[in-house]
Amino acid sequence: MKSAAAIMSSFSLSTTTPSFKSYSSSFFSLSLPIYRCIRKPPVFSTTNRMFIVRNSSSSSSSGSSISAKPSSEMRKSKNNGKGLEQDEKVNALRDLFGKPGVNIDAYIIPSQDAHQSEFIAECYMRRAYISGFTGSAGTAVVTRHKAALWTDGRYFLQAEKQLSPSWILMRAGNWGVPNTTEWLNDVLAPGGRIGIDPFLFSSDAVNELKEAVAKSNHELVYLYDVNLVDEVWKEARPMPPNKPIRVHDLKHAGVDVSTKLSKLRSELTSNGASAIVISMLDEVAWLLNLRGNDVPHSPVMYAYLIVEMDAAKLFVDNSKVTPEVMDYLKTAGIELRPYESILSEIESLAARGAHLWLDTSSVNAAIASTYASACDKFLESLGSKSKGKNLSGVPSALCRNSPVSLAKAVKNDAELEGMRNSHLRDAAALTEFWSWLEEEMNNNVVLTEVEVADKLLDFRASQAGFVDTSFDTISGSGANGAIIHYRAEPDSCSVVDTQKLFLLDSGAQYLDGTTDITRTVHFGQPSERQKECFTRVLQGHIALDQAVFPENTPGFVLDAFARSSLWKVGLDYRHGTGHGVGAALNVHEGPQSISFRFGNMTPLLKGMIVSNEPGYYEDHAFGIRIENLLYVKEIDTPNRFGGITYIGFEKLTFVPIQTKLVDLTLLSAAEIDWLNDYHSQVWEKVSPLVDGSAREWLWNNTRPVAKP
């Protein structure tokens, strides 16, 4: 999937050239560009992801499950037309500003949920509800007299359409547009009170926010007890999802939960921590070998997990826990707690003197602040009662990246096996799909981008172990393919035009693995320009696929390999080249990435999975992307200079690349060999899984090409 979405969702980068800020080379101009140095390795930005979630009530009536619905239906269901009119909502929100215990001058409504999730359930889409703007990225800020919404270049048109005239659209990334805190510092009288829901911001984000508004003496007010948007939303608010949790089969998980917990505990001990709170939903799911169904595309459930030396507590809505899962958890020694009781447990941890490992880049400010206050309280009580006492029992926080993130990223053999197998079934579905689509096109059947995506879902759904799509399919014909984050809507999308390039980026969740693949095809006669661009993207794809490099190389070192052929003729693409992928988990995961964002020093380690997806996009004309998933493996090089291991990739994805789009005169002999070898592997691996016209299509599309 467009790691673009991932990597560009930070406003500040969305409209700049890929690598670098503008830089004057003039004589004596000193100011070197300051590169965005990201402390937490960014796979996808955690700050401007999608929507918002917190399981604020334990109500357990039927939440809407969105799994595996056709795109057309899913999109319709997100349209919350009922209830208050847009401006009434904002006014109702303002009415709450003066309430006792609130007393604020402004309220910030971000896109985050309490877990920094990429995909969230409808009931948590507070920013979309209050502003009417339904794009995936945006922040709303409401003051007593103004309402403003920030979003990035992908969504300017959509926001213009969806926002009522009383909203100010802030085109983030455009020159001269202030960010939220700059704007607040400008419009509020000094000494203002700015309210936030502390569950919806990471601890790090809140600290940045606090510092920024302090410049105008504003105070950040944490409203723990109530989300003001929910107060306005009332009954119209959808119920939180409550689909049952399932156990992830050990044959796919590879390592049982007690082994994982015991290794985590060793890691805590060796770092001087005695407990950890895990709030990323995929980390909870991976660690416990559980899978959920609370959000579209990611098989996770809303939950927190606290692991101590002698206990592990899962904070989750009871209604999702089936008797089977209940037994499973009991056997694993994991206690159940209500989702809402997380803060009181955090307080209790401090009171018990725990040294708590906190990943402040993902753990929300509600948790971090509660722990900090409880520690202070503990110290105060010490001061009066037990001076000079042994201080080893004094609670303290260890602020570090979650150790689960890296452990999860390095796949074990069972996970790799599941990924390999699910990719072959996925390849079979795609073979059937492309064979079908080519025939439809040949028969001049008119199909929209959404209809095509729905049909692809049908083919995938008939594969064994299918669970869901792994993200919203990007199905873009012609100019729509140039919109990196394009999302075809049933009402407004284009037909798939046989005279234009067609870009299809899609993926699936299976019980044993997660897929993500992009192919770009032409059903008619591509132009020379299109062929040149496609060929250069392919050369970048091949260069990365074939790369061999010393162990411990960070991903960004390889990014230029994928761009080199485009650069030679002055072309480039404005997104990263590769993101991590979970095993039957999130399609975007960290900590590794392959990107021009040089701050991510995470090395590519044996067992990690990354996408390889260079592209090229010509505005208002066409888009090209070629994406396979790769896993990182040791290469048996004839030498081992430095006594170290050399690392490379092996492909997981086996679907033909359209050779019609390749200008063979541009390829080297080695590149042609790569293409032929790949197609011969595709035929060998996928042909046993398909028959009839699909098999014939596969045969035709895996024939070797020759240097002209």
Added chain:
Amino acid sequence: MKSAAAIMSSFSLSTTTPSFKSYSSSFFSLSLPIYRCIRKPPVFSTTNRMFIVRNSSSSSSSGSSISAKPSSEMRKSKNNGKGLEQDEKVNALRDLFGKPGVNIDAYIIPSQDAHQSEFIAECYMRRAYISGFTGSAGTAVVTRHKAALWTDGRYFLQAEKQLSPSWILMRAGNWGVPNTTEWLNDVLAPGGRIGIDPFLFSSDAVNELKEAVAKSNHELVYLYDVNLVDEVWKEARPMPPNKPIRVHDLKHAGVDVSTKLSKLRSELTSNGASAIVISMLDEVAWLLNLRGNDVPHSPVMYAYLIVEMDAAKLFVDNSKVTPEVMDYLKTAGIELRPYESILSEIESLAARGAHLWLDTSSVNAAIASTYASACDKFLESLGSKSKGKNLSGVPSALCRNSPVSLAKAVKNDAELEGMRNSHLRDAAALTEFWSWLEEEMNNNVVLTEVEVADKLLDFRASQAGFVDTSFDTISGSGANGAIIHYRAEPDSCSVVDTQKLFLLDSGAQYLDGTTDITRTVHFGQPSERQKECFTRVLQGHIALDQAVFPENTPGFVLDAFARSSLWKVGLDYRHGTGHGVGAALNVHEGPQSISFRFGNMTPLLKGMIVSNEPGYYEDHAFGIRIENLLYVKEIDTPNRFGGITYIGFEKLTFVPIQTKLVDLTLLSAAEIDWLNDYHSQVWEKVSPLVDGSAREWLWNNTRPVAKP
């Protein structure tokens, strides 16, 4: 020149694999490697360079000029046998510890001079004098009872030979070897006083040092007035160099001094500074269009420069200033001051309320501390006398990288022209040299590595405008070629063996430019292994030479291009790929570099010059390096995606690459085209400058090759 020397001179990296520290990929091992993040773009490490210099007296008797002596002579002259025996020196030094106004428990003697120079005059080689160890990198520490010397892997053998038994050799980079401060914290009783000469440490380095020894409550004692080693050295100490300064011709400099000063002043103003102190010798020389003769290889003179809005003061030994230079400086409005009066002028600047731009990575601690104290004094006086006064006149420091560094790195047309021309004359000298050497080898003449280097100097010296070598020639036959920093010594060097690879890395200073070139050749029949390695190094060289990339790309992004072909078979090299080069100035300059040290975010800008020098070294067997200098230029790409400029390189160096060493079956068609095109350019540009057998050699060595 071996950017290796450059990039590996920091102890901590010298024995690690190129890119990265060791990193465990084990399950739950969280500790991601921390990469060395270098604040000041490192071209060559400024911490462990070579020797030590400070013009501590104004004595102006004849200093020893070392320019353009044959290597064999130069090396002999560095052997300071006379005077005290090694152990007597150390004891004499210890005797000074208790002197009034000194009172220290330890003294650190680094390799730096007061200007962070790479090459320094003999009179400043204090670490070599006190320890007896003459290698280019090392730090000596003497306590009342112990004496220890740190050096890196290049010099272990030499240090073992040269140190007397009373010295402890600290093999920096070896496992378990403490660094200087760890050792001091270990051997000194807590609360010790550690003396340093504050001129010999950068302000940043002293701050690090201070912090490190504070852990054991040690105090760092600045001994401003006297260098204790000089006190021991006494009359045996060579006189400071005092060769005359010359004006660098405007036709080579391109921009006159008043234009440079006026642009510098604008830069100061726009950054809120009112004065700057420049201490890097090449920055002083470049800014004033002056050249000196104080140290080998670099045409610079010992001096500081202070530029204010309405004045510019050059702190230099008067005896070096000829009447011509005196007139020139007067015309340019530059006042002369004694070199030793720098600190009093710094105090006076603070007293006048200057906002002083300080590059704390290069300006020494004596200057920085003096300014800080003077500012404090100013504030104190304010406190008593003029409370509530307008504070705009209060002095303050602006700590930033020197703006001259970048301005100097971006060459103007005249500088580029001089570099182009001097490279062609240098190529003519090398053509004559290689033609001569090949004939000698064919005639079975026995020549040592040093004799060969001396002969090369003869050929260069006969070229117009020749001034000096630009660094000590690396002339390594067989296994010596694998020692990246090899320095052949007349007494111990090898003969050039026709049955082995011969690596020759050399360069020259001309009036109009600076060169640096490495070629590796075989006079007999290379092995298949040698050919494969040479070919992969050549492929890396070609890949970097041909790279095209978006403007503002930092150099490190390109480093992997030069390694990719080696990596594919598990090979690599333990040094960077490219360093900046001055125009008729230092052969190593910043701020740009092309290296696996990812901290240097300086983009490669149009007009910069960099070396392209991948290599491969097989211990105890052979070394390969292929080095050209390139300048950075705009490429006229058919597209300009993002509305930006795309950047690439053009070669400055035109000397044949030995095709006998190339395995043509490994090269792509495009790589063979590159080689043939290069050789055709070499013939075209250099053949008019040579005749006779040299011309014949050039013809033979620039013939096209064909894919077998």
